[in-house]
Amino acid sequence: MSRWLRHIAFVLTLILALGACSRMGLAYRNLDVIIPWTLSDYLDMNGEQKSWLNERLKEHLTWHCTTQLPGYLDWLDRLQTMVATNQVTDAALQARTEEAEQAIAETAREITPSAIELLQGLDDRQVAEMNEAFAKDQRKRQAQYLKPPLEQQIKDRGERMEKRLGDWLGPLSPTQQQRVVAWSNALGDQNTQWIANRVHWQKQFSAAVAQRHGPEFPQRIETLLVNRERLWTPEYRQAFAKTEAQARSLFVDLMAESTPEQRQRLLIKIEGVRKDFSDLKCLKAAKKG
Template sequence: MSRWFKHIAVVLTITLALGACSRVGLAYRNLDVIIPWTLSDYLDMNGEQKSWLDERLKEHLSWHCTTQLPGYLDWLDRLQTMIATNQVSDAALQSRTHEAEQAIAETAREITPSAIELLQGLDDKQVAEMNEAFAKDQRKRQEVYLKPSLDQQIKERGERMEKRLNDWLGPLSTNQRQRVTTWSSALGDQNTQWIANRAHWQKQFSAAVAQRQSPQFPQRIETLLVNRESLWTPAYRQAFADTEAQARSLFVDLMADSTPNQRARLLKKIEGVRKDFSDLKCLKTAKQG
């Protein structure tokens, strides 16, 4: 799943992922912002493959806009209502998270056949390049997230979270900043579990692609892309559950300690994302149809 689940209150997963660009319209033209995986970062595709993929992406975006976006708007409505009525609880956040995970999985299922077809058409050189890109990705993340001491990892994690929260809530109070520090400390060496599991998934993906002409390949890729949690290591499964619980607890506490101005800013930011969705041409066309 997206790295958002590790770094930001779970309730904002889709909102933040889709609002990462200055305009949702820009983000929406990049399908990898919407879905939990991307191939373009790891594959050097030839012209024919790029043209084929561009056409597929147009089809997938059209499907996504007409069938999925209305549900996103409803989800954002529930999110806004929860905040506006001061009903931010652990149970409510679990519900919003489950809904977000279902939405991501549904999109992953839709695009998986295209991924399978693309992967089956790779030559050996492209596969070797993909594997090297995976290795480079692992080295880079180990350098950034594991090389610093544990104390430094905790400090940097807290700083990243505070920076994101400042954007969505405005300046944090002393108590809120302390709560972020406590949250980051509670996660401990979570970076180790996250990166180990990422490497575990990439290794299985590479092994599957090496056998891309086998009859079992489509099912294997579907598992890797749609049901990737089923392949998690036991250690990471527990770590992920703990991380989500810590994120929910953080957000509940931050909201309980928030000012009217902070809540108003958060609602305004979410409304901005909602408006960008509503203004998308494809959605308007679908409503008129």
């Protein structure tokens, strides 16, 4: 349900944001994979629903490409300037994060009416499939992120981050590697709150869909899609703020320790993402128009 938002908004921290950049162009080339609000991962749609969905998806992607992508290019320009001038600060990262949050909200608002219409057309069998898929998703994530001992969770998180950073900065120095380890340790049992909140959201979504023909359904879905943070558990709200602050601190420290070669590699990678966006046919058509 949130996959599209992850693709288009670079998530909510710069590191995760950078990790999402390379998938952005892929999203436009694989429309059937990144359908944002279709539950395509959770249920089997009939032919009529798929046909309707494909048309709506084309409309939304055209809207997104022509109205939102120019802003992403500007966002990448600001990111490049931060790196090139060695001005990667906590305040600058907060500003980039706020811009990403605004992008998430704007796109969520755009797609919500279609999401509501799609969900209202589901039959009971499809809703049951969706709920079972949610349960399967929960079991999978709990097995992957919660079943291992906490020490292993922390180790795995650090390794995932180091791999992600390596794609953008190249090999990390021993000092940078130690900083990643410290970052992962500082997050502690964050996996617990993350998954608990995910389950909490899915349960509320299922409850809303169960009442999909009721008068309050559109408003409930809008809250679930556009104002998700209002529904966060208190524990996750606190954990999220900590996670976001830790991510900013990590990136500030890594860039302070970065070599000229690492910064150049990062600039080249960002420019590659920018070129992928600029080369999209829909964006070129919008510029000509």
